[in-house]
Amino acid sequence: MKIANTGMRKKVIIGVESFLFTLLFNLSAHAGDTTVPYPQEYRQWLHVKSMIIEPGHALANPFQGIHHVYANQKAQTGLENGKYPNGSILVFDLLAYEHNDKSIQEKERKLIGVMVKDDNLYKNTGGWGFEGFAGNSRSKRLVTDNGAACFSCHTAQKGHDYVFSITRQ
Ligand code: HEC
Structure with a gap:
């Protein structure tokens, strides 16, 4: 021009x-914004595993219920080799359940737990940002200590980049 x-x-x-x-x-x-975003459409991601935690289990407070773990595309290499690239996201989707005629049925969502990997933003918690969202809310956040309490338990999995779940072939 x-x-x-x-x-x-x-x-x-x-x-x-x-x-x-x-x-x-x-x-x-x-x-430098460390806010963990709500993981849009996570139910479309890879379903890694599910587990039911009953009353009396060590994690029953606050994780009693049925939970499903989901991984976005980037987290999938980590599930295989234990090293998660920045941008990896894992979701812990916790629902209440009820026993019904010899079956266990999902009920309402209790919370979702989110882990998002960014080595620069989350240096104090193993490179992971931790957040919880109450029920079906996309804005009611549950973590008030920058993930310190979440991380203190996840640190048991240090050898697997702080992630408990593994893929089953
Ligand atoms: C007392 C221990 C403990 C605490 C505290 C804890 N977690 Fe976990 N978390 C676990 C265990 C155990 C699993 C694996 C569950 C399974 O095998 O299905 C898990 C799984 C997850 C997963 C799926 C990825 C993975 O590691 O398997 C996410 C995401 C997650 N937790 C987020 C959180 C967030 C966010 C917090 C804090 C609000 C938190 N966790 C606090 C024990 C804990």
Whole structure:
């Protein structure tokens, strides 16, 4: 494109400058943000495993219920070799259950637990961001200590990048 006069050229330069300014502003606003995003559509991801925790089990408070574990695409290499690349996400989907005519049926969702891998953002918790969302809420967050309590238990799995679940072939 040929720019006809200096007035026009100035306008183009100002346009480019304000674009760069907006870009830098947005980047700096998000840099260092440790908020774990709600994992949209996680029920479409790989289902890794399920487990029922009954009253009396060591994890019954607060994890009594039936839970399913899901892994996004990036987390799938980790499930195989124990090393999770940044961007890996694992979801622990916990529902209440009831015994019904010799069957166990899912009931309402109690919470979801989320682990998202970012070595730079979550240095104090093994490179994982931990969060919980209450019930079906996408905004009611449960973790208030930056994941310290979650991590203190997950640290038992240090040799497997702090993840308990493994894939069964
Ligand atoms: C007292 C121990 C303990 C605490 C505290 C704990 N977890 Fe876990 N977590 C486990 C165990 C055990 C499993 C594996 C469950 C299974 O085998 O199905 C697990 C599994 C998970 C998974 C699936 C990936 C994996 O490691 O298998 C996620 C995601 C998760 N937990 C998130 C959280 C979050 C978020 C918190 C804090 C709010 C938390 N956990 C606190 C013990 C714990």
